Amino acid sequence: MIRKLNRIIQDFLRPIRLEIGRKIWDKKTETHEELIKNNKVDMSRVKSILFLRYDGKIGDMVINTLMFREIQKRYPDVKIGVVARGAAMDIIKFNPYINTIYIYEKGCEEKTARKIAEKNYDVLVDFSEMLRVNQMKFINLCKAKINIGLNKEKWNLFDLSYQKNYNKHITDMYKNVLNLLEIENPNLSYDLYTGEFVKEDIKRRIRELGNPENIVILNPYAASKHRSFNREKILQIGKKVLENPKNTLIFIGEMSKKNEIDEIMDILGERERVKYPTLSNILEVAEFLSYAKYIITPDTSIVHIGVAQKIPMTAVYRLDTGDNNSVVWGPNFKLAKQIFSSDIAVSGEEADINKFKIDEIVI
Template sequence: MKKILVMKFRNIGDVLLITPLLENLKLAFPDAIIDVALNEGTQEMIRLNPYVDTIRIYDRAQIKSLGFFKRIYKEIAFAYSIREKKYDIVINTTEGDRGAQLALFSGAKIKIGYKPNKNKLLQNVFTHLLPPQEFRHTIECNLDALRVLNLPVKEKKVAIYWAKEDEDIIDSMLVKQDFIHIHPVSRWLFKCINDTTMAEIIDFCKNTLNQEVILTASNDPFEIQKIEAILAQCTSNPLNFAGKLTLKQTAALNKKAKMFIGVDTAIMHMSAANDTPVLAFFGPSGADHWGPWDNELMQSGYTTRKGIRTMGKHTVIQEDWDCVPCGKDGCNGTKVSDCLMHLDLNTIQKTIKKMLS
């Protein structure tokens, strides 16, 4: 029986996008134990996944808050917890020294990852090197771990799971079962569109198209303030669930929606995983890397780097500017992206009508 560890020390959306890799590993090794190592706060994307045996949590914030010697002790203890499991295969799906260090310490015979750029001590850690991303979707990059082992890629479906209790809570909150789910915010301000434009989108859906609108956001004070600023400019009265739902409950809610409208966030990827049609606004980030993935397709539809693109049932709206996508956190250090401040409302409205029809 093989023991496999998949590491993804990144954010919530990044973690969700490893689910196709997990399913394919189980298809290749049906009897394998498959564990996943993640940053604290991202585990909900994997919890209840039938292809995962154990989730190993690295609490970065807690460890960083410790003094030097306690921090070193915690780091070593986490590494030992991996080594004692005696994994056969360790897959580090992101660049960075932490995953390389843990792979080295794991003692695994097969170690897969990206070659470290700076740390010379880690240059030869991996037995199998992953190729650079270039202009490929992140899902394809995660699946490279299969390709370097000469294993087939049989599925490219992103999946999220929740408990019946989560769905029961959503059912108890819904007055109407027919609605559009809008998640207007990101914890990264530079991914957000103009508040006025978002308010006009909400009013268009509610007043013009006569569609119920449900807004979601986390309970982060910044996100709640952002929602309040948008609602202050609305003439309609959408249902506001901001700060009231967990990630799993948000996923359960989204599954019932006619479509999703929002920016480049984990909630967008959850919507695509639910096969809910997505209209996403992209600015500095590239849809070729991060666009909503259509689970019915095996090839990315994001073959160009900017402008309006579709992948199956999903649509990305992005300015066709020379500087897009820039990969920066806003223009000139402002944390605000000009390319997201001037989106054409008429184009957005036509796209919403087309997707609903």
């Protein structure tokens, strides 16, 4: 009851806070019309671009890598900076197209923004659908010459705006941004660089497993319990994978789930063909995925990493209820199969992803 009341209060206060925040921060002290030509950035004048990816979402960052590469291919002298946080930072840790990574920490926004302002970035690109007050302040204090944002036509803080089509894959939105940067017909594949140390370490660990020929990776868990496989479904999938005597089943997931996975492995038996390696970070996960013959997952981060690695997969989604999530955030990859839960959200409860047929998974 207290939690529900607090949510009601926060929902009431949010638009008020946003309105006040916008009155304070939705402004620019300087305009740089010389950097805009025909409603696009005049890239002949641009020396640096800053991307804001402070949401910490791994999958989004994987997809974002296409932009860094395409900009550097077309404009090799342009310096690229990225603001990021959490595990998403690891995704770009070894990316050769990025010059500087800035850590976004709540409570330290002003310090980071002023550090960025010293670099005098020509262009700033923000991907937020709804800006919170601290993000408005952050963008304002970065003091880039040109700010680009999503659906920001009526903002004073932004000089150029781009659109997101909710009937198309998210890469269409990135194409729109690249178009503002005078880049047409971009390559929309993703990049993933894990680093030599991780590569050698995972190669060693694969050898220790006996260099299995057919690795099938099962990632049972997503960020929400409603989007994660339950015990029954994990067992069903595991048994299906092991029907082929050539397959080795590898579980990946948070170590907080270790006890549950250990119990499932005991039930499945065949310990020689069922493993649950300890993986310390997302780069180790990504490198392990590169050895897979097939991936099964309900988690979009793993979907996008698998697409970057060009691994065949089954990606499980809940039925769309007007948001086109499976289209916008789908694999968009010819070797990926999407299957859907039949459950529908009722009375504010999230739909259960486990209402799908096991025989739809074809390995």
